[in-house]
Each structure stands twice: as structure tokens, then as C-alpha cells.
Amino acid sequence: MSRGIDDGVYRSISPAKNNHYNLGSSSYKWANVYATTFSGNATSATKATQDGDGAVISSTYAKLSGATFTGAINTANNTWNTIGDDAYLGDINKGGHIGIKGKNGNTGLFFVTYN
Numbered sequence: 449m450s451r452g453i454d455d456g457v458y459r460s461i462s463p464a465k466n467n468h469y470n471l472g473s474s475s476y477k478w479a480n481v482y483a484t485t486f487s488g489n490a491t492s493a494t495k496a497t498q499d500g501d502g503a504v505i506s507s508t509y510a511k512l513s514g515a516t517f518t519g520a521i522n523t524a525n526n527t528w529n530t531i532g533d534d535a536y537l538g539d540i541n542k543g544g545h546i547g548i549k550g551k552n553g554n555t556g557l558f559f560v561t562y563n
Contacts, residue, residue, distance in 0.1 A: 523538055523539050524539065525539050525541050526538070526539060526540070526541045527539060528547070528549070530551065531548075533551070534550065534551045534552050535548060535549070535550060535551055535555075536548070536549050536550075536551055
């Protein structure tokens, strides 16, 4: 037996047992859900499109692989960032200088020239 709510809800709705009942089913889904706060795990949700500040994720953040930077890359003073798996690139806290150092020992530089 199912019952509908036609006139609205004017109080909290809670299940009679904890972690026992579903809201909707695989065959009968809610069209849209509007809420201020979601608490719990979204175990089968699709990807988010905005971060917590409302910025669009796809145009705000660089991908872990294959990203192209078009603006300045800023690093904090005396901070080293891993490049690849065996080198660091960072600020050496000396005006007009950038540092490159080996992650696993001595630093080596190899310059490639193209004809």
C-alpha cells in the first residue's frame, strides 16, 4: 500500500527503524531533490560539478595528468613541488631564482636540443 502527500509536510519525517527503509526505489525515483545540507555517504552519486565555494571544477582545477597551464604558477617561499617521480621544482628564497633538485640524491640537469 502506498500513500501520497498532497498538501505538503509540516514536520520532520523519520523512519521507524534506523538504516532500514528507502526513499524511493530502483524503479520509482524522485525527479529532483532540493536540500540545504546532505549528511551521509553518496555511494552511487555521479560526479560533482562545483566545489564547496561554488567554483566550476572542470574549469578551475588542473587535471592530475595532461593539464596545460596558461598563467603563472605560484609557489610558496622555500616550497618544493614534485616534478615527475624523481625531481623537485621550487622557490629557493633568493630573488629571481628557481630551484631544481633531485628527489633521490644528486641533482642532474639534462638539456634536450631539437634541430
